Each structure stands twice: as C-alpha cells, then as structure tokens.
Amino acid sequence: MKRATIKQERLRIWEGWLSVFRTIQRVVREPLGAMGLVLVVAVLISAIGADLWSTHDPNKINVRAAFASPSLEHFLGTDQLGRDIFSRVLVGGQIALKVSLVSIGAALIIGLTLGLIAGFGPKWLDNILMLLFDSVRSFPTVMFALAVVTLFGPSLTTVMVVVVVTQIPIYGRMVRSQTLALKTSEFILTERAMGAGFFRIISLHILPNVIGPLLILASMDIPFVITIEAGLSFLGMGVRPPTPSWGTILNDGYSYIYNTPWPVIAGGLPVVLTTLGFTFLGESLRDAFDPKLRKDS
Amino acid sequence: MNSKNILEIEDLNVEFSTPKGPLKALRNFNLTMSRGAIVGVVGESGCGKSTLINAIIGLLAPNASVTRGRMIFEGADLLRQSKQDLQKIRGQRISMVSQDPMTALNPILSIGDQMVDIQYRSDVSKSKKRDRSIEMLRMVGIPDPSMRFNDYPHQFSGGMRQRIAIAMALQVEPTLLIADEPTTALDATLEVQIIQRLKELQQNIGCSILFISHHLGVIAELCNYVVVMYGGEIVETGSVRDVFHRASHPYTQKLLECDPARIKEVTNTLPTIPGEVPDLVRLPTGCIFADRCQHTVQQCRDSEPELRYITPEHSARCPYSSHLVNR
Amino acid sequence: MSLLQLRDVRVRFRTLSSARAVLEGVADPFVDAVNRVSLEIRQGETFGLIGESGSGKTTLARSIIGLLQPQEGSVRYDGDELIGLSPRAWKKVRRNIGVMFQDPVGSLSPRMSVFSLLSEPFRIHNQVNLDLRSEVSRMLEMVGLSDDFAHRYPHQLSGGQARRVGVARALALKPKLIVADEPTAGLDVSVQGEILNLLNKLQKEFGLTILIITHNLNIVRHVTDRMGIMYFGRMVEQGPTKAIFENPAHPYTLALLSANPEPNPDARIDRIELQGEVPSLLNRPTGCEFHPRCPFSQEDCSTLAPSRQKFSADHDYSCHFPRNIPNL
Numbered sequence: 005m006k007r008a009t010i011k012q013e014r015l016r017i018w019e020g021w022l023s024v025f026r027t028i029q030r031v032v033r034e035p036l037g038a039m040g041l042v043l044v045v046a047v048l049i050s051a052i053g054a055d056l057w058s059t060h061d062p063n064k065i066n067v068r069a070a071f072a073s074p075s076l077e078h079f080l081g082t083d084q085l086g087r088d089i090f091s092r093v094l095v096g097g098q099i100a101l102k103v104s105l106v107s108i109g110a111a112l113i114i115g116l117t118l119g120l121i122a123g124f125g126p127k128w129l130d131n132i133l134m135l136l137f138d139s140v141r142s143f144p145t146v147m148f149a150l151a152v153v154t155l156f157g158p159s160l161t162t163v164m165v166v167v168v169v170t171q172i173p174i175y176g177r178m179v180r181s182q183t184l185a186l187k188t189s190e191f192i193l194t195e196r197a198m199g200a201g202f203f204r205i206i207s208l209h210i211l212p213n214v215i216g217p218l219l220i221l222a223s224m225d226i227p228f229v230i231t232i233e234a235g236l237s238f239l240g241m242g243v244r245p246p247t248p249s250w251g252t253i254l255n256d257g258y259s260y261i262y263n264t265p266w267p268v269i270a271g272g273l274p275v276v277l278t279t280l281g282f283t284f285l286g287e288s289l290r291d292a293f294d295p296k297l298r299k300d301s
Numbered sequence: 302m303n304s305k306n307i308l309e310i311e312d313l314n315v316e317f318s319t320p321k322g323p324l325k326a327l328r329n330f331n332l333t334m335s336r337g338a339i340v341g342v343v344g345e346s347g348c349g350k351s352t353l354i355n356a357i358i359g360l361l362a363p364n365a366s367v368t369r370g371r372m373i374f375e376g377a378d379l380l381r382q383s384k385q386d387l388q389k390i391r392g393q394r395i396s397m398v399s400q401d402p403m404t405a406l407n408p409i410l411s412i413g414d415q416m417v418d419i420q421y422r423s424d425v426s427k428s429k430k431r432d433r434s435i436e437m438l439r440m441v442g443i444p445d446p447s448m449r450f451n452d453y454p455h456q457f458s459g460g461m462r463q464r465i466a467i468a469m470a471l472q473v474e475p476t477l478l479i480a481d482e483p484t485t486a487l488d489a490t491l492e493v494q495i496i497q498r499l500k501e502l503q504q505n506i507g508c509s510i511l512f513i514s515h516h517l518g519v520i521a522e523l524c525n526y527v528v529v530m531y532g533g534e535i536v537e538t539g540s541v542r543d544v545f546h547r548a549s550h551p552y553t554q555k556l557l558e559c560d561p562a563r564i565k566e567v568t569n570t571l572p573t574i575p576g577e578v579p580d581l582v583r584l585p586t587g588c589i590f591a592d593r594c595q596h597t598v599q600q601c602r603d604s605e606p607e608l609r610y611i612t613p614e615h616s617a618r619c620p621y622s623s624h625l626v627n628r
Numbered sequence: 629m630s631l632l633q634l635r636d637v638r639v640r641f642r643t644l645s646s647a648r649a650v651l652e653g654v655a656d657p658f659v660d661a662v663n664r665v666s667l668e669i670r671q672g673e674t675f676g677l678i679g680e681s682g683s684g685k686t687t688l689a690r691s692i693i694g695l696l697q698p699q700e701g702s703v704r705y706d707g708d709e710l711i712g713l714s715p716r717a718w719k720k721v722r723r724n725i726g727v728m729f730q731d732p733v734g735s736l737s738p739r740m741s742v743f744s745l746l747s748e749p750f751r752i753h754n755q756v757n758l759d760l761r762s763e764v765s766r767m768l769e770m771v772g773l774s775d776d777f778a779h780r781y782p783h784q785l786s787g788g789q790a791r792r793v794g795v796a797r798a799l800a801l802k803p804k805l806i807v808a809d810e811p812t813a814g815l816d817v818s819v820q821g822e823i824l825n826l827l828n829k830l831q832k833e834f835g836l837t838i839l840i841i842t843h844n845l846n847i848v849r850h851v852t853d854r855m856g857i858m859y860f861g862r863m864v865e866q867g868p869t870k871a872i873f874e875n876p877a878h879p880y881t882l883a884l885l886s887a888n889p890e891p892n893p894d895a896r897i898d899r900i901e902l903q904g905e906v907p908s909l910l911n912r913p914t915g916c917e918f919h920p921r922c923p924f925s926q927e928d929c930s931t932l933a934p935s936r937q938k939f940s941a942d943h944d945y946s947c948h949f950p951r952n953i954p955n956l
Contacts, residue, residue, distance in 0.1 A: 190735040197693045197729075198797075199722035200752050212739045345816035346787070444904070458905055459681070488680035488843055489887040490902050496889075497901065515817060518889030541893045559818050561846040563891050567870070568850055569828050571821030577786065 030292035037288025043281025047274070051097040060088035062095045063246045071264045081266040083256055089270045092248035097274060099249045103160060104229040107167035112222050114168070115175025116215070120206045122176065123183025130180070137173035145170055149236060163233050163242045171225065175218060182214040216290050223286030227279030234275070250274055307476050307509055308334040308357075313370035315352050315361065322582045326352040328534045330370070334477070334509050341520035341541070342513045343556070344530035347578040350513050352533075354481055357511075358395060359387045375476060393422060396470040400482040402462035405469060406454040412438075412465050413450035419469055437468040440505070441498050460491040464498065471502055478503075479511045484519065492516075496523055517560050521545055529553045532579045532589040539615030549609075549617035551594045588619070596621060630704075631805060631837050632669040632692070637662055637701035639687050643910065659909040661687040662698070663861035666936075669854075671804070674831065674838040676852035676869065678845065678884070682906040684861040686809065689841045693727055693807055694718050706804060723753055726798030728808040732790035732815070736782040742768075742793055743778040749800035767796040771826060788819040795826060802834065809841045824851050845888055849873055854942075857881050860906065860917040867943030877939055877950035879922045916948065924949055 031037040050057060059079065066086035074081045079090040122133040149166045156162055186192055186209075195205050234251020236242035243249045250271050257267025313330040316323045327349045334340055344350050355361045357372060359379065372379040375394065379387070399405065407415055416434035417427065431450070438446035441464040454462055463483060470478055480499070484492040496519055503510055514520055520527055520541070527544050529537040529552065537550040548554045557563060558572045576593035579585060585592065587602040594601070598621070610616045639662035649657035662684045669675045679685035690696045692703060694710065703710040706724060713721065729735040736745055746764045750756060764778055771792040782790060791811070798806055811827065812820040824847060831838060840852060848855055849869060856866040857880065865878040876882050883900045902921045907913055913920050919929040926949060934946045939953075 190729045190731050191737045193695060194727060194729050194735045195737070195748070197695060197722065197725075197727040198749055198752055199719040200748070201719075204752065208740075209737050345818060460905055489845070490680060490883055491905070493887045493889070493899065493901060516889075517817075517891035521891045521893045521895070522889040545891060545893055556817065557891060559821055560891050561820070561850055562888060564850065569825075571824050571847075571850060573821035573825065574818035575822075 027289075027292045031285070031288045034288050034291070036284045037292070040281050040284025040286070040288060043277055044285050047097060047101065047278050047281060050094055051101045054094040054098040058088075058091040058094050060091045062087060062091040062248050064088070071260070073264065074266060080270045081264060083253070083267050084260045084263070087246075087248075089253070089267055092253055093250070093270050093274060096248045096250040096253055096271075097278075099160070099243060099247070100230045100233060100274075100278070103163055103167070103233045104226045107164040108171065108222050108225055108229060110164075111168045111171035112175055112218065115172045116179050116211070116218060118172065119176040119179025120183055120210060120214075123180040124187060124202070124206055124210060133176070133180075137176055140169060141173045158242060158244060160243060163236050166236070167229050167232060175221065178221060179214050179218060182217065183210055186210055186213060220286045220290040223282045223289070226282045227275065230275060230278060305335045306333050307336050307375055308332065308511075309371075309373040310357075311371045311373075313353075313356065313372060314368045315349075315356055316366055316368050317362065318364045318366070319582065324581045325584060326365075326533050326581060327356065330535060332528060332535075332538075334511065336476075337503075337507050337509055338526060339503065339510045339512060339524045341524035341527040342511065342530060343515060343517065343520055343527055345515060345556075345578070347532065347581070348530040349533040350530060351481075353530075354397070354479055354511075354513065357479065358391055358397060392419070393473055394475055395477045395479065396473060396475040397479040397481065398463075398466050398470045398483045400485050402459070402466040403454065405466040406462060408454055411451045411453055412457075413452075416465075416469055416472060419472060422473075434468075434472065437472050438465070440502060441465070441468045442494065443468075460487055460495070463487060463495060467495070467499065467502070471506060471508070474506055475508055477509050477511065479513075481513045482515070485514065485516070492519065499523065517545075517557065518562055529556070533581055534589060535618065536590065537617040539611075539617075543612065543615040547611070547615070549611050549615070550590075550619045551596055552590050553617070590619075629671045630668050631671040631706060632667075632839070633702075633704040634665060634667045634688075634692075635702045635704075636664045636666055637688070637691065637698045637703060638664055639684070639691055639696060639698045660861050660912075661909065662691065664701070665858070665861070665863045667856050667863060667866060669805075669837060669839060671837055672831075672835055673853040674840060674851060676848040676855035677839060677841045677858065678843060678848060678855055679841075679858035680843050680884075680906065682860065682909070683858040685841050685858050688858070689807055689809055689839070692839070693725055694722070719753070723801045724803045724805065726800075726803040726806040728791075728794045728798050728806065728811060730810040730813050732787045732794060732813075733782050733785060735794055736785075736790060738782050740781075741778065742780050742782075742785075745782075745793060746778075746797055746800065749797060753801065755801075763800075767800060770799070770830070771796045787815050788822060791815060791823050792826065795823070795830070799830065799834070799836075803836075805837045805839065807839045807841070810844075811840060812842070812844065812847060820847065827851075845884060857884065860912075861909075862917065862946065864918070864947070865943075865945040867939070867945075871940070871943050875939075875943075875952040877943070877945035877952045878918075878947045879924050879951060880918055881945075882951055883923075916946075924951070 031041060064087060066082070069082050069086040070084055072078055072082040078088050080093065081089050083089055083092070118133055122130045145166070148170065152166055153162050156165070192205060192209060195209055230250065233242055234249060234254065237249050237251045243252060245252065253267055254271030257271055261268055310330055310332040313327060314325070315327040316325050330353065332340070342350055342353070352361070352365070356367065357379065367380055370380070374390065379390070382390070406412070413431070413434065416437065417430045420430045420433065423430065435446045435450060443449060443461060443464060454465070457465065467483070484495055487495065499510070500523060512520065512524055524541050526539065527541050528535055529544065529550065531552050537544055537548070537553045544553060545557065548557055555574050559574065561571060564571070574593055579589055579592065585602070587604055588594070588606050591597045591601045606618050606620050608616050608618050609620055638660060640658040640660050642658055644652065644654055644657035646657070665688060677685050677689065687696065691698045694713070698711055701711065705721065708721065710721065743764050746767050747760045750758060750760060750763065765775055768775060768777055773789065773792055777789070777793070785793065808827070811823055815823065827838060828851070830836060840848070842848060852869045854867060855869045855872060856863050857878065858864065859880050865872060865876070865881050872881060873885065876885060879900070883902050886899045900923055902923070904921050907920065915928070915930040915932050916922070916925070916934050919925040922929065928948050932948070934948050936944050936946050937950070938944045939950070
C-alpha cells in the first residue's frame, strides 16, 4: 500500500513539472510571449549576475574619465564623475528587480490571502477587510511615503514598505471580486456538497482560478514599481547616492544631457525593455493559464 | 427566382479555419422558404444550426469563410451585399430572437424606449410609435402594457423578457423572423404560451419564421416544414407530417425514437444513439451518419449518399430507407 | 422502508434587515421559498421532484444536501435528523449522499483533470490509503468511459462525457442516496437516454435511492417510481408516478401534463393554458396560492388555503376541487 502512494506522489510531481513545461511551451509559441520571456530572462540574468558581469566598480570615481563615450573600456561610457555607466546600470537593475520583485511578491501573497478570505469567508470578516482596504487606498501614495520616510528614514526598505502596503488592497480587491463570482458557481457548490472544507476549497478550487489575472496585474506592476522607486529615489526618499538605481542614473544624466546623452539612454532603455518584457510575458502567461484558450486541446 | 419565395439558399458551404485544419461546419445546404412559411430546423450539438443562422444574418466569426453557395433573400444575394446594405436588411427585413432574451434587451434602457427606438426607420410621430409598441406588447401577452412601458428589463421575469424580445423582433414587421431556441430556457407552461403567441402573431403579420429547436414537440406543433440536420448537413427535409410520420433517414427515425415524449410504454431502458458526433475537420468518407447507423452497409462508407426524393417535397439523404420507412 | 423523510420543512429568506423592518412597519420580513413541505422517499426507489422556476424545488434540494438550513421542520436521512447538525457531523453524512448539479461541465472544477476530480471524494474524506489509480479506473469503467479520459480536462469533455464523470464522482464513496438536479439538462435527446439508462443500471447494481429534480415531465414518466409536484413553495401533489399521470388531482399537475407538446403533428391537444406567471414571493396570493392562474378556481379558493388530502394511501394532493374526483 505504501509503495503505491510513493509512486503516486512521484507521478503527481512529474505531472506538475510537465504542466509547467507545457505552460512555458504555450507562452513561447506566441511571438510576443517569446519576446517577453527573452527580455525578462535577459534582465534577470544581468541583474542576478551583476557582480559577475560588471567591468568596473560602479562607485569608483574617476573624474578625468568623465563624460566618455562608449568604448571597449566603458561599454556605455561614463557619467559626470567618471563612473562606468554599464556597471552602474547592471547594479541598478539588481536594485530595481530586488525592490519590485520582493515588494510585489509580498503584496501578492498577502493580497491573495486576504482577498480569498474576504470573498469566501464570513460576511463580517469581509466587511472589516474591505474597510481596511478602502482606508489604505484613500491615502495619497506620496503623502503616505513621506509619512513612512519620516518615521523610518529614507532607504530601500522604505520604498518596499510603501509599495507593499499600497498594493495589497489593489490585489486584495481583485481577488475578492473574482472569489465572490466563483463562490456561487456549480463546481464550488458541488465541492461543498461533497464535504470539502473552507481551506480545501480556497486553495484547490478558487486559488488556481483567480491567480491568472492576478499574475498579469502583478507582472504589469513590476515596471510601475521600478518607476516609483526611481521617483522616490529622486525625491531623496529612496536609494541614496552613490548607490546606483536606474532612476538616479536617469536623473543624473538628465542634468548633464548636453555633455553626453549616454547616461540618459542607459538609464531609460532598461526601464523600457523591462516594462515591455514583463508586460508581454504577463499577458501571454494569462493566456497560457486559461484552459479554454488553449489551442492545443 | 420564384417571387413566392423569400429565401433561397443554394449549396451553402461554410468552413472555419482552426489550428487543426479547416472545420467544415456547413455543407451543401439547400433551403427554400416561401412567404408565410414556418420552417423548423432540428438538430443536435454540432449539426450546424448556429453556423446557418450566423451565415444568414451575416455575423459569422472572423475565422469563418463561405466557400461556396448563394443566399438569395428577396431577390438579392446576401453574401454579395455591402456592409451597409446588410445592415439595412438586418433588423428590418430579417429579425431575430435568441435563447437568451438579454442578448436583445439593453439593461439600462426602459423597454418602452427600446421599442420606440427600433422604429427609427419609420417616420411617424413618436406618440404613434409608442401606441404601436404598446399594442405589440399587448399582443405578446404582457399585462398592463401601458403601465409597464417605462419599466426596465430586470423588472420583468425571464418569460416576460422573452415576450418583449419577440415583440421587438416583430414590431418592424420583418419578412423573415429567425427564432433560435427561443423557448429552450423556459418552463413548459411558459413555452406553450409563447408558442401560442408566436402562432397568432405570425398569422397577423404574415412573416415567415425559421424556427430552430431541438424540442420535437414544439416543432410538430408550430411548423409546416422541417429540416433535419446532422454533422453539418441536411439529412432530411419535408413537411412536418411527412418527416414525423414517414421519417426516411435513419437519423430522423432514431431521433424520433429517442424522444421520451413519443415513447408510449413506460420503460426503464430508453433508446439512445450510441457513438459521438463526427469530427468535422477529419470528415469520414461516405455518409456522415454511417458510424452510428444501425443499417450501414459498405456502400455507405464508400461514397456520399445522394439525395433521394420520396415525394417532390420530401427528401432524405439515404438511398436505403425505402425498407426502413416507419409504418 | 423510508430512507429520506421530510416533515413540514420551511426555508425562509430574509428580505429586509430587522432594523428596516421595524422602521417600515413590515411585520414579517421573510419570504417562504419552501413552505411546509413533507415528502418521503423509500429505499431503492427513484423519486421525481417536479416544479418550474420559482417553485422552491432547488431550495428544497439544497436543504436536503446541507447547503441551506431550513428554519422549521425535520429532515430525517437514514435515521438521523439533519437539521441542526454540526459541520463535522454533516461531513460524515455527506459521505452517504452523492450529488450531481445541473451544468454537466460547469460542476467540474475547471483546472482539475478527470483523475483529480474523481479522486476528490476520497481525498476530502481522508481515504488516501487506497490505490487511487485503480479506483479511478474502476469508476471510469463503471460509467462506460475509457482509461484515457483520466487525463482530460472538463473543457475537453462533451456534455454526455462530463455528465458521466459527474455520475462516477457522485458514486465514489458508495452512498445510499443520489440527488440529481436536472441530470439531462444540456444534453442532446440522443444522449439523455444514455445517462438515464446508466443511472438505472447503477441503481439496480448498488441498490441506490435516487432523487431527481427536474421540470421535464417526459423523463419523469419513464424513470421515476414516485413523484412530487411543487408550486410556489408547496407540495401540491405527491404519489406514484403512474397514478398521477393517469389520474392527476391538482389543476397545476393537469396543466403541466398538457403543456407537453407531443412530437406528432396530428395530435389534438386539450391543452390547459395557464394565464400569467408565477407571482413574486413577496406578493403571496391569499387562500390557495394557485388560484389566480387556476382555470377551475372558485370562490373558496381565494379565501381558504387547501390542506393535504388523500386520494389513496399513497397519493395526496392539496386542492379544494381536485380534478380526479367528479362533482366535488
């Protein structure tokens, strides 16, 4: 009897991986999906391996080499302090991704959980959570950020806290309305009639059906968060110099655009590519997740 | 073209392009409707009824293409009309009632507004239009129509909404009304009321009706002619009496056999048609029904059967049915 | 032997909050979706619960399977009283009731394979020591589907196939009772027989009791032993199917029976055409609730609600002037 269960478990894990593989296949089949995947993977690789790929110390100042054009020595040239832009962009990518993935990831998990509970749980709990969500949402983001900074001082953590708190209600509401819609569907009624409990229904039957649109929303928020981070860093509420973020690179370069355009290009282009990449990937992931849109069946 | 006929469909073929290949949803479809005729279309899932309707009103999906055929409506080929001309015909000369009345009713406008609105092509006064609408509502059996004129669709029950949809469709006095399973979602007692109203209205207005349904009883009661479809083609055509009493295609016979309303003896084992609807991408050679027919012989699989005429008006696509005809 | 017994079951829904009810002076801010319904289903039989939209049949069915709690009355299943059961106790009862809802494909969780769907009942009730693979194989075979259906997803199934999966799932834990809501809805006529024949075969094999909820009288005639007809929350007639078809008592039953156009163009129909529609629950008619639409209503009908009467030991009805007793 035990042997059978172990075999079954292995089979389930194998089936799980197979379905992931098939999903990736579906994504890659669409041209936009493939492009998105390529871009995202490129951004990820460059960010994760930033220390590996960097050619120089991103903070090393070398005023004599300031405003250099791209060369073999400095792939993207240097900025006003002679720092290698290429290396700064790579490290900036690391920061951008760290901020966005961690904060959106956290907001996603918390928002998903709260949304599921609000939608499927008792009405009084739903009312409390909605009240909470609405209160947080009614706070203007920038003011909220200022308040957090005043309390905790400017830093990367500040940025992340702000993002997490403001995004939770958005994801939560979305998941909640989808959960409410599914609550009365026949397959959920059948599961209840068969004796499935609260947690089983939420995790096995509701979650897989709401996660698709949520992932899209979240993936499209990644570039949005990167932009927020850049903006906050500019206001002095985020990353402090000399730490390079794409936002600060852009802003530095903006002041010296007459000397050299490269910092602006170097700062702006990654943001554009990352935005496109995550957007395309997000959309084709949603299509891949929807079993009804599957053309191979 | 005979001026008595309002619709002549000749050899209509519609294909859908899918990743697996072309799906031949409608093949060799021929139909002639005279003025004032009520023609029923019977068929089960995958028979091509929806494709037929969409082709007539010109609302086929983008991946559909008409590969052959003509549809002459009041003298003009619907397939060769410009978009503007088609729009003029749709909603004026051809109108439609579907299964879900909410596809016709705008939830944010009162029914009165909607009924006056669809008379936009007529240039009588607004109050005259209002009177006409109220009269129409009365004819479909809406109680106190002048009082309910300003109510919204959600304030009516499902049965009422369907009546309003019918009233709207017939208000323009079309030449042809297409009714796509209009009573399928309604309870039996409501269904009979609506069928009764339809009958009366048809006599008053004199329009032709193309009535699609899988409910054999309703077809028998309402229609004069019936077309039986299977797997994208017509398998039998004829007057309602001919087809129901002298079914000449094995599928029609089986369909009638399976209808529990026709089975006199109470039985625990109901008849069925074993097997599945054919794959319309990989069409079998020969007769489309061969796989599920009890009387299949080799010739049925070798070549497509010819249309056989039992009487000039009654035809079936099966050569062997002479010894299979019902008593 | 009685397997399921309902006595005076009442299911009420609140229309106004208590505060508003007081403010607006509404004495009773409830509507009765199910109004004092009693019925009995015997072991091994098939019972048809008939009604149209608004009759309360769906609400009643949901109360039987525990998705709703009746406010009054008693529901006894296999000896146990179901009203007032704790969720834990309900879980145990649920092992003994198989359920099939109306939409064949929609009642299957869209992202689960047939294998997962069929093993759900075992997993829910913690019976994972079984060899699920062979159990699922057995279940598929029982309903006439081949093994490779186990890998399919609901959207890849036809209506008939999805229905069979539903039947297999309902029978997974070998329950005594199956509650089937419109088992033939959405199925082509040529396929309806397959499902009904399947249910019949499995009933004989496993000694099942089946409760079918439907408005399709045609199948009821062939498939049920006894039936009950509901209108506006009340059971208006109940008894052996044969008896009711031959000798209907209640005018509504008569109307339902005549509302079935026969697939015969030459049939002469003595149709009883009901006027109007089912009234809203908020505007309950006085006396007998059917009187505004009843073609045979007389003065008493609008003032006095009829009580349950017996036509024979098995066949009862609620009407002042039943149609099968002349000159009453």
